[in-house]
Amino acid sequence: MELIGDLPARPLDPAACFNQHGDPSDDGVSARSFRGPVAVVLPAGGCGERMGLSTPKQFCKLLDRPLISYTIHAFERIKWIEAVIVVVAEQHVELMKSIIQKYNHEKTQWCVGGLTRHRSIFNGLSVFVDDKFMECHLTKPKVVIIHDAVRPFVNEDILLKIATAANDHGAAGAIRPLVSTVIATNSEHFLDHSLERSKYRASEMPQAFLFDTIYKAYQKCTEYDFEYGTECLHLVLSYCNTQAKLIEGPPTLWKVTYKQDLFAAESLIKETLSQNVCVITDVDQEALQLGHCLKKMLMTQHMDVEVISAEYGKKKLCIPHVSSQESYNIIIIGNTELQEKQEVIDVIANSSMTLLYPMVLILVYISLPESTPFSKKLDEPSAIRRLAKEAKHRNILVYGLLVNYTKDSEELNESLENMCFISKSLMKDRNSALTGQLLVV
Known part of the structure; x- marks a missing residue:
């Protein structure tokens, strides 16, 4: 594992078409087909402070390939996904352009992000409707999937369930059981109370929305939302009165956050390839x-x-x-x-x-x-x-x-x-x- 360097390229792999019937999942969400394009927005403007590296984690290399390229490929290989928008910080635009070119990410385009996560996501959504992005010639999707650039192991099965649920309900998101019990401390840093872990879930990615619903929610956002908010599902609930369908996701949805996660990710990639x-x-x-x-x-x-x-x-x-x-x-x-x-x-x-x-x-x-x-x-x-x-x-x-x-x-x-x-x-x-x-x- 090393940081960014020379990059090879790879064409897209075929995948199952979205317009097919699937078996009902355990949570009652059926993998039905629906009409309308699907797009993906990947916010990738983070600086990786928690990892303690000079290079942002999304650009760290696993098997001589940047982490973000693995995530992009996970979406590009699926036929029913028509476009991927990567939102990056301005200082990383040239790097992102070189990755798209050298890895032949044909469905992917980039845009410059904002200073916060919500501002970056809003910029990514605006690519489809704002006049200043019209040179991209992208069709406004019916459903948009929002995912983290540093969650490379998302598979088509969970994407299908999330996208279908979003089409039916307006919004959907992946959840996972809590690993640790959540506790509250008092002002003196002693235990105040704890929550019953079985009643709560961790909100994960991917999340999917009817495009018009999530875009409307962002148009109504306050400055406080843009500055401090993190949960997209909460925005559509607050501003569009849309309750998200929550779907249990697989263990592979974990996020590369710390330095040791890079080694775990590389090990999983090697295991899969072998x-x-x-x-x-x-x-x-x-x-x-x-x-x-x-x-x-x-x-x-x-x-x-x-x-x-x-x-x-x-x-x-x-x-x-x-x-x-x-x-x-x-x-x-x-x-x-x-x-x-x-x-x-x-x-x-x-x-x-x-x-x-x-x-x-x-x-x-x-x-x-x-x-x-x-x-x-x-x-x-x-x-x-x-x-x-x-x-x-x-x-x-x-x-x-x-x-x-x-x-x-x-x-x-x-x-x-x-x-x-x-x-x-x-x-x-x-x-x-x-x-x-x-x-x-």
């Missing part, structure tokens, strides 16, 4: 056996594994399939020439799979008893390092594994267990310092 792997083998019997044995072992670790067997001359046919599955881990098993592996890397890089997240590519070499020992092929380790160095610039992390293949079942099983453990660790850690290394298992 869950799927495509194992590609050549047609040799040993490679096929290793591939299917590895699949069984990785599946015991609750991983989704697919094995594809093909000659390397046809390997390009595998890549679009892997891309459609959003698998950011590929294991290639077989003693083919490095040139053929280079062609696979080229196909991966050109498929746009690596423009958002770093891709892990593990090259597994098989050492057979009757073959020339791999250790005597002095050019191979240096060639792997050269290959990995070039691939690293394309956001592909290349690692090498050397597996001793033997007919002794006990020794072979030990090698397979080591290969499984090391492969999983490489996919989980995504340690760029180890790229180009040949690990013997």
Whole structure:
């Protein structure tokens, strides 16, 4: 994890269309479709004082990518969301513009925020109706979702429920159970009283509103509201008499607030990326056996594994399939020439799979008893390092594994267990310092 630097890019991923029927949720909100566009406003003008960093937390980098880009992508990948407005402080406009461009956030536009959260949100809403923003050519949405730029793990299910409830009731918001009991202190800092935790909930994001309702509420806001207010749901209740439908949200709605939250967020991202792997083998019997044995072992670790067997001359046919599955881990098993592996890397890089997240590519070499020992092929380790160095610039992390293949079942099983453990660790850690290394298992 590091602060802002050079940024790659990534096209949008497909997602389920909003206009579909879903199953009723536990709280009675049905995922019905509705007519009218949906937009998102992301206030991102905070300075991150509680984190104690010189760079605002929304621009801190996780896996070489700014946190705010993860949040934007969570919305852009959903087809029924038509536009995302990021509201930033004036001094960060150029940085935000570079992020939008380099990560190919095609649905996203920016505007300058105000000195407080409510002023920034009002500016973001005004983009759709104020004459001074007309060059944006944005359609006024029927429903607008307001979310925090530093809550990157929002999923389509909760967004669908919140947006649908807002369409039906005028306003809706996510809530979570309180983790700690709320207490009140007296003037001498002694306990005065406590609240019964089971009767209260924490207000979270996302929140959604009929656009005309929330915009009307902001037009009626007082200076006190703009200066000290924080709760959008309270504004529509006070000024539009609109009661918000409250929906229980998932645990992943937590907000990156403190420095340790950055490490937790990065760990969750790595965990998610490591869950799927495509194992590609050549047609040799040993490679096929290793591939299917590895699949069984990785599946015991609750991983989704697919094995594809093909000659390397046809390997390009595998890549679009892997891309459609959003698998950011590929294991290639077989003693083919490095040139053929280079062609696979080229196909991966050109498929746009690596423009958002770093891709892990593990090259597994098989050492057979009757073959020339791999250790005597002095050019191979240096060639792997050269290959990995070039691939690293394309956001592909290349690692090498050397597996001793033997007919002794006990020794072979030990090698397979080591290969499984090391492969999983490489996919989980995504340690760029180890790229180009040949690990013997």
